[in-house]
Amino acid sequence: MSGVPQTLDADAVRSWCAGALAALGRERADIDAINVYPVADGDTGTNLYLTVESAARAVDAVPAGGDVAEVIRAMAHGALLGARGNSGTILSQLVRGMAAVLADGGDGDHLARALAAASDAAHAAVAHPVEGTVLTVARAAADACDGGGHLAEVATRAYEGARAALDATPGQLAALRDAGVVDAGGRGLVTVLGALVETLTGQAPSRPEPPAHPPVLAPVAEGCAAGDGPAYEVIYLLDAGDSAVERLKARLDALGESLVVVGGDGLWNVHVHVDDAGAAVEAGVEAGRPHRIRITHFDTRPTPPTAPSPAAEGTEAAEATPLPAAEPAGRAIVAVVPGEGLAGLCAEAGATTLLARPGEPPADDALAEAIRRAHAHEVVLLPNDTELREAAARAAVRARAEGIRVALIPTRAAVQGIAALAVHEPDRDFEEDVVAMTAAAGATRYAELAVAERQSFTSAGVCQAGDILGLIEGDVAVIGHDLTDTARTVLDRMLSAGGELVTLVVGADTPAALAAGLEQHVRTAYLAVDTVVYQAGEGAPPLLIGVE
Structure with missing residues (x-):
């Protein structure tokens, strides 16, 4: 047919991606309306649209003249970056599975193999595949074009197989049958395959009809997540x-x-x-x-604050003045810090601090007592040391048994704790605050300078007593003889992976010129990177480095 692609080349992939986005834009509301599984939250169409929108942006960023491998991989990468929701995440894997095959060829045989690879990849990505979902529709599309053939014919058979499988989904899932709808994710995949058929034949296939009546959804109890699943x-x-x-x-x-x-x-x-x-x-x-x-x-209505359990009666936490029922429960941060200067810094930020002296890490009892001393119904615990993780976890369990809601953020260094504190918002929802703090800590790479006490074998070679050790993420990466030179080498290695902010935490016995010299080095060599310096005081290592 004149003007119709004979192979799925770069231009055809661009057209398919744009067509899929336009089709999902037209059908987004209909797909949202039938979204009842796995959670009846009415956003599957929107999530699929946003996923393909991200893929389309990535495709548009590929310069004209790029080959099909470059364009299809951009589409897959964009979908991965922008995947939303359960169905959007699965769709991104389907595109990724197709890209691995279509990068090598765009004829009908390659398309058939690509659809099979996509189905296999998507099934492998889901922990517990369920029949009657988008996975079933994807498998049917692949099965329908087994054996290959002419490109447009393969795409058409895949679409028809997917349509038939979609129509059968209510008989495979009770939630769909009870609501009188087909699977929303499967409907979205049919839309994407329909855009492929239109790209390759020049004719849009008939779209699935929306349900004659709105789906029947089970009522959601106030304060609960939609349905009976997680919140x-x-x-x-x-x-x-x-x-x-x-x-x-x-x-x-x-x-x-x-x-x-x-x-x-x-x-x-x-x-x-x-x-x-x-x-x-x-x-x-x-x-x-x-x-x-x-x-x-899944339920946007506010959840009542967590009340202390009966197990908390008689404990110090229970003796704290209770907040009025209409107010959110009080929240506190408990942070373990390696120096008195950092203790003051964290206290200014509103944290209850526990000093970790050299060679004397706090025990379970001290951590549990610090949580109680915070006098709050909700506590975020920042251990700031890899070796304290197990002790912090045990202390959190004890505090929870006393009715205190404790979230343990696995900060492995003080600079990660500082990053977490910087984004802490006590008026924010507890879960959201914990997530924001955890994300800030996880985005902070950390390093430490220490002085070797004896000859030893390290991951960077043999060190001698008195050598300066540069540890990155807990492993010795640099062995030096000069504090400043070693610090600069460690900092350069960390910034080679990128960064926007450098945090320097300086020990009491560290020369004052060290931090100033490192600040100047960052300003000169890394123009877009900011630097902040804190004094750790007595008991801290010579230098802690954080890169965000």
Whole structure:
């Protein structure tokens, strides 16, 4: 047919992406209206539209003349970065699976294999695949064009197979049957495939008809999440390796449901429904570097403040003056700090501090007592030391048994705690505050300068007593003989990965010229990076460095 692409080349991919965005824009409201599974929150159409909008922006950024591999990979990468909701996250993986095959060829056989690869990738990304969802529709599309053929014919067979599977979804999921609708995510995928058919044939296929009557939704009790599932949807991008992501999947699977982890090559998009949003983000911090964190409460109505449990009666926490019932529960920050100067700094920011003296880390009892001393119903605990993680977790468990709501943010260094404190907003919802603080801490890379006490083997080689050790993220990265030179080398290594703000925390015995020299070095070599300096006082290492 004249004017119709014979292969899925770069121009055809651009046209498909733009067409899919336009089609989802037209059908977004209809898709939102039938969104009843896994959560009846009425946003599947919007999430799919925003996901494809991000893909379209990435495609538009590819210069004219780019080959099909460059354009289809841009589409997949853009979808990954902008994926929203359960269905949007799955759609991004479907596009990624297709891109891996279409980058090598755009004929009908490649398209058939691409759809099969997409279905396999999407099924693998979902922790517990369910029949009657977008996954079922994707599999049917792939099965319908098995064996390949002419490009337009393959696309048409895939669309027709998807349409048939979509129509059958109410018979596979009780929630759909009871509401009298088809799966919203599957409907969105049919729309995207319909845009592909229109690109390759020049004719738009008939679109699915909206339900004759509004879907019948189960009533939601006041103060509860929509339906009977978890209260929060948590989505974030994650920089992490494959093995760390596998561990993350296991932990998130235990925390909640609707778990989808898509991506690869060090960048992932994580989606999960949980009751403890802070724990879901904390798991991401342990796995790598989460960013672009989005938390959605499935019921936007305010939740009453958490009241102390009966177990708190007779404890110091229970003796604190209760807040009026109409007011939110009081909140406090408890931070472990390595120096008196930092203790004063954190106290000025409103935190209750616990001093960690050299060689004397606080024990469980001291941490639990600090939580009680904060006299608050809600407490955010910042251990600021990797070795305190287990003790902090035990202290948090004890405090929770006494009726105190405790969130443990796994800060591994004081500079991460400072970053978390900087974004703390006591009037914000507790979960949102914890997530913001966790994200700020996780986005802060940290380093420390220390003096070697004896000859030792390190990851950077053999050090001698008196050598200056530059530790980045807890591992010895630089062995030097001069404090200033070693500090500059460590700072340059950290900034080589980018950064906007450098935090320098200076110990009491550190020469005053060190911080000034490092500030000047940053101003000269990294024009867009700001620097802030804090005095840690007695008991702190010679220098702590944070890069955000």
